[in-house]
Amino acid sequence: MAEEHAALVAEQFDDQLQQYQTATLGMWIFLATEILFFGGLFAAYTIYRYQYLPAFEIGSHHLSVLWGGTNTAVLICSSLTMAMAVRCAQLGKKKPLIAFLFVTLIFGFLFLLIKFGEEWRHEYLEGLAPGVNFTYHGPHAVHVELFMFFYFFMTGLHALHMIVGCGIMITLIILASRNYFQEKFNAVEIAGLYWHFVDIVWIFLYPLLYLIGGRFPH
Amino acid sequence: MGTASAATLPGSGEEFHLHYLNVKHGLKAWLLTTDHKRIAWLYFFTTTFFFIVGGLAATFMRLNLISPQGALVEPETYNKLFTIHGTIMIFFFLAPAVPTVLGNFLIPMMVGARDVAFPKLNLLSWYIFITAGAIFLYSVISGGVDTGWTFYTPLSTMYLNTHVLSAAMAVFISGFSSILTGMNFIVTIHKMRAPGLTWFRLPLFIWSMYAASLIFVLAMPVIAITMALVMIERIFHVGIFDPALGGDPVLFQHLFWFFGHPEVYILILPSMGVISELMAAFSRRRVFGYGFVAFSSFAIGLISFIVWGHHMFVSSESAYAGIFFSAMSMAVAIPSAVKVFNWIATMYKGSVSFEAPMLFALGFIGLFTIGGLTGVFLASMGLDIFLHDTYFVVAHFHYIMVGGAIMGYLGGLHYWWPKMTGKMYPDYWARISALIIFVGFNLTFGPQFLLGVLGEPRRYATYPPNFQFLNIMSSAGASILAVGYLLPFIYFIWSAKYGAPAGPNPWGARGLEWETASPPPVHNFDVTPVVTHEAYDYEAVSETVAVS
Numbered sequence: 001m002a003e004e005h006a007a008l009v010a011e012q013f014d015d016q017l018q019q020y021q022t023a024t025l026g027m028w029i030f031l032a033t034e035i036l037f038f039g040g041l042f043a044a045y046t047i048y049r050y051q052y053l054p055a056f057e058i059g060s061h062h063l064s065v066l067w068g069g070t071n072t073a074v075l076i077c078s079s080l081t082m083a084m085a086v087r088c089a090q091l092g093k094k095k096p097l098i099a100f101l102f103v104t105l106i107f108g109f110l111f112l113l114i115k116f117g118e119e120w121r122h123e124y125l126e127g128l129a130p131g132v133n134f135t136y137h138g139p140h141a142v143h144v145e146l147f148m149f150f151y152f153f154m155t156g157l158h159a160l161h162m163i164v165g166c167g168i169m170i171t172l173i174i175l176a177s178r179n180y181f182q183e184k185f186n187a188v189e190i191a192g193l194y195w196h197f198v199d200i201v202w203i204f205l206y207p208l209l210y211l212i213g214g215r216f217p218h
Numbered sequence: 219m220g221t222a223s224a225a226t227l228p229g230s231g232e233e234f235h236l237h238y239l240n241v242k243h244g245l246k247a248w249l250l251t252t253d254h255k256r257i258a259w260l261y262f263f264t265t266t267f268f269f270i271v272g273g274l275a276a277t278f279m280r281l282n283l284i285s286p287q288g289a290l291v292e293p294e295t296y297n298k299l300f301t302i303h304g305t306i307m308i309f310f311f312l313a314p315a316v317p318t319v320l321g322n323f324l325i326p327m328m329v330g331a332r333d334v335a336f337p338k339l340n341l342l343s344w345y346i347f348i349t350a351g352a353i354f355l356y357s358v359i360s361g362g363v364d365t366g367w368t369f370y371t372p373l374s375t376m377y378l379n380t381h382v383l384s385a386a387m388a389v390f391i392s393g394f395s396s397i398l399t400g401m402n403f404i405v406t407i408h409k410m411r412a413p414g415l416t417w418f419r420l421p422l423f424i425w426s427m428y429a430a431s432l433i434f435v436l437a438m439p440v441i442a443i444t445m446a447l448v449m450i451e452r453i454f455h456v457g458i459f460d461p462a463l464g465g466d467p468v469l470f471q472h473l474f475w476f477f478g479h480p481e482v483y484i485l486i487l488p489s490m491g492v493i494s495e496l497m498a499a500f501s502r503r504r505v506f507g508y509g510f511v512a513f514s515s516f517a518i519g520l521i522s523f524i525v526w527g528h529h530m531f532v533s534s535e536s537a538y539a540g541i542f543f544s545a546m547s548m549a550v551a552i553p554s555a556v557k558v559f560n561w562i563a564t565m566y567k568g569s570v571s572f573e574a575p576m577l578f579a580l581g582f583i584g585l586f587t588i589g590g591l592t593g594v595f596l597a598s599m600g601l602d603i604f605l606h607d608t609y610f611v612v613a614h615f616h617y618i619m620v621g622g623a624i625m626g627y628l629g630g631l632h633y634w635w636p637k638m639t640g641k642m643y644p645d646y647w648a649r650i651s652a653l654i655i656f657v658g659f660n661l662t663f664g665p666q667f668l669l670g671v672l673g674e675p676r677r678y679a680t681y682p683p684n685f686q687f688l689n690i691m692s693s694a695g696a697s698i699l700a701v702g703y704l705l706p707f708i709y710f711i712w713s714a715k716y717g718a719p720a721g722p723n724p725w726g727a728r729g730l731e732w733e734t735a736s737p738p739p740v741h742n743f744d745v746t747p748v749v750t751h752e753a754y755d756y757e758a759v760s761e762t763v764a765v766s
Contacts, residue, residue, distance in 0.1 A: 012333035012410070014746070022335045024408040029401045029435055037439035040473055044447075044458070047469060131454025142457065142464035153447075174679045 020186045027190045031197050038157070038201055040200055045150050045208065049142070055140035057213025059147030062128055068210040072116050075199045078107030082195045089176075090189035095189070098176050104195070105169040106161055114157050131178070151209050158205060161198045168194065225395065237737040239639070249646025253740060257670030258323035258638070265315045268351060272306035275299045277700065280662075280693040286686050288679045296679035297364035298380070304308035304367030309392050310351050311482065312623055316488035317434070318347075319401055319629045321427050323638060325403055326345050327731035328421050330749060332741040334399075335405040346391060354388035357381035366677065368478070368717045371459035371470040377449040381551045383452055386445045387701050393442040396484075400434025403427055412730070414749035421729050421749055421753035422511050426491025427477035433480045433487070433522060441594035443478035444470065470536050477528035483522040485619055486586075487515055489626025490557055493579050497561045499727040500576035504754040507560040514553035521550050531602050540599050547597035554590050558583060573725070574648030578629030581656045585621025587666025594669065607677075610670025621659055628655070628706065635710065636724045640737040641717030655702035729753045 013019040049056045085100035129133030130149040138144070168191045177189070238255045241313065248256060274744050278301050282290040289616055291299065305571040326334050334340050346477030357363050363385040365374040374382050386604040407428050411420075436673020437493050447458050448470070498505045505511055527535055535543075561583060569577070592614040596602050605611060635641075723732040731754070 010337075012297070012331065012337060014337070020411060022405055026336060026401060026405045028496065029404055033397050033401070033435050033439050036436050037443055040440045040443040040476075051463075058658055130451075130456040138266075146457060149450075149458065153450070156339045181684055204474075 023186055023190055026192075027193050032183065034161075034197060034201075038154075041154050041157070042148070042204070042208075045154070048150070049145055049212070052140065052143035052146065053213075054144030056147045058140060059128075059144045059151065060210060061139055062123070062126070062148075063151065064122070064208050065210050067119050068206055069115055071111050072105050072202065072206050074111050074114070075202050078104050078111070079196055079199045081107065083190050086189050086192045094176060100168055101173045101176065101188075103174070104167055108166040108169060112159060112162055115155065115162075120152075123152075146214065154180070154205055154209070158198065158201055161201070163193075164197050165198055183196045187214065231457070231476040235735065236333075236739065237735060238740050239737050240639075241740050246312070250341070251599070252333070252341050254322050254326050254334045254337065254736075255638075255738065255742075257340050257344055257683075258319050259324060260380065261314060261318035261347070264344075264348055265311050265319065266350065268306050268310040269315075270394070271355075272311055273700070275303035275306070275702070277696070279303065280696040282679060283681070283689045284693050286681050286683045286689075289338050291679070293679040295362075297366075297677070298358075298362035299368050300677060301364050301385075302358055302362065305354065305389070307619075308367055308454050308481070309389055310354065312348060312485045313396060313618055314399075315743060316492065316623070316630065317396075317484075318344075318428060320358065320423075320492065320634060321399075321488060322625070324731055325406055325424065325427060326410065326587065327734070327738065327742050328753070329407060329410055330548055330727060330730050330742075330743065330747045331410035332746075334402045334489075335410055336402050339398050340402055346398070348396040350388045350390075350392035350395065353384055354390065354738060355386035357388065360384070361625065362454055368474060369445070369448060369488040370474075371448065371451070371465075371467045376460055376462075380397070380696065383449055386448050386452075390442050390445040390449070393438040393445075396434045397418050400431035400438070404435065405433040406413050407431075412747050412749055415730070417754040418508070418512075420507055420750060421491075422494035422508070422515075423488075423491035425512040426487045426494070426515045430484050430487040430491075430524050431545050433519050437480040437687050440473060441481075444473040444477065447473075458573070467758070471527065471530055471533060476523070479526045479721060480519075480530070482615070482618070483518055485623045486626075486678070487518060488614060489582065489623045489630070492626045492630035493561060493728075494557075495729070496575050496579035496633055497564045497631070498754045498756070499725050499729075500573060500725075501565045501570050502756045503564055503568035504567075504752075504756060505560065506563035507556070508752075508754070511560050514556040517553035518550060521546060521553070525550060528597055531599050532606050535624050539677055544597055544599050548594055551590060551594050555588075558587055558590075561664050573651075574643075574645050574652055575629045575633035577649055577652035577656075578632060581623055582625040582629065583584045585625060585656075585659065589617025589621055590616065596618045601621060604673075605670055607674055607675055609666040609668035609674050611648075612676050613666035613670060616663045616666075621663070621716045623654070628652075633725070634731075635713070635736070636720030637731060637736045639714055639717070640720055640721050640735075641713045642653045643709050643713035643717055647705060651705035651709075654698060654705065658695050658698030658700075658702050662699050665689070665691045665695070665696075728755050729741070 009016055009019050013022065081100045081103045083204055085097055085104060088097035088100055123129060124133055128148050129152065131147045134148070136143055136144055172188060172191055180187075240251055245696055248260065251257060253261075276299075278290060279296065282296055282299075283289050288296065291485075299378075306653060322334070322340065334441050346380060360381055363378075363380045363382055365380075365385070369382070369386060369389075374386070394559065400614065407420075407424055443645055451458050451460060455463070457465040459465045459467050485721060494511055523541055525547045525645050527539055528547045531540050531544075592610070596611060620642060633641070635643060649665050669688050669692075671687055672685065672688075720736045722734065724736075725732070728751070730747060730749065731738075
């Protein structure tokens, strides 16, 4: 009995509740760090957009609203399946847990596939990749390049978080198949916090990058 | 992992006492440890190493400035020296020193916990730290970098062919180490407190560390992303900060100082926490105005995020923004003064004794007050136009960072050294060291106030001959300061081998960390303590009782 207890609760904690609350608080603080991490970029974006609005609108019009919108839908669906996975973990239902984690992972892969395989590839071939292949010579070329840089850097940083998230999903699936979560469901919950955060970042990125400049006339 | 030590009488001489230092031996037991006390030592050795490197760079700078034409090195080398000095002292010594050495060792003990909340992340943060340090040393050895610690663009991105990339990489990585440390501390303070240890029974060191940890968590990601942008601009030549390519160099200054100014409060807040502990312990009194001192830490942390613009009074900032940042910068003086006055009031009618840690604490109060008041000069826009980028600024922030932060660190090291090692050091020599440092410090940086008012700009290898007298005084003071810093190295090493056993509570202090053996057992307390009094309960109980 005592050994069972020791396996579930790390030695620095008194009980499972303390361990659970500690891990959750740790993830929330990590997310606060992440907000400031992206926040520097959002601040820089805001300032340059204020200064060079016409160039930013031209740049935005070169992005694919269709694929960006599709990816937004993909991520919102993945948030739903992630929430379902957390619920299953809390209820101790192993098979649906693995299923929902797997679907979330597939959504994650789909997002990355569209992002890199379709959008980035397309923009690179069009000559819109700053510093690598930038051949746009229309009006405001210098600041269109600046916009495209922010597009690539911010979506790239977001995609990096998605890749980490997919890695976490794979880990969770393996652990779940080994019955790890019968007692320790909070690992799924904490991974869920991270996953939802990354989704929310995209909810801000999508309108700021794809939808500026009155592309759809009234 | 080891069980708690057997019922031994701490400090009873020859009897074998199992504690965190002798429970396991060998390099592997140290490099793979998750014990917060051992990680504190890992940090102690690495940050001390960086202190020596940064100090050597400063030594060469002061030697060079003995002569107006530059006595020792070429101007290019001088630029590299002050970059090494600034970057190492800020990112690899001052910012980590108090939190990762004293904080790591003491926070779990002060809250009555067995360890920090995330021991493995704690070790990981050390590995990230030494990786960052190694990369910076690589950039130094492979030819150096001459941007100054601020990496201002477009100098850092367009004009320099030195090793900016690796230096920026080092700063980028070191940020993550600090983030992990801050996160760990916040969660530990929230969730790991022993039964009965309410927020207002906590030592003020904990409150300061909490405020500093918040800044770690919220400011470090901004410098990380800013350094990433600098690296990308250098590699891909996209114009984020370069005006020729459509960017704006002032944006870099805003992003940098949005991190940079909270950063300087990271340096001073933990030391302020140390001073609160020392004042109470050596005045035998509860810290006067506990609540005010506790919340002034948060006020400093909060205001620190809205003062960054005072670094840009002369770089294209509007007058209205300037007025705001000027007012906010002056407002920092209020919580800082609350602390200073409360410390002084703590001594009033206390039974003050003057052991070495107290001398460091008193030195802190004097030097920090000078540094803080000159900061108010610099916060006023009209005056700053004349003093900006002169030696006055150099003197001001050294009074805060060296006179404040390092004095606090040394005071804390002397105070908790018996707890960390179980050995006493020679108090006489420690008091001598505190006095030498105080005198040497004032001789080094006092003349720099005058040089700044006379108009000597900072960061030049040469200067007009009429400034030579004050520069020689400053260099002479630096050599005295160096002796003061050398002494603790000698007697600390001596005491680790020959020092008398300290016993659990050599100062008769009331904090939780003094209720366990010195050195503490692996899990800090044999039995989880139940706290019934606050950390400064000197009036109520005259004698400490070990909980176990």
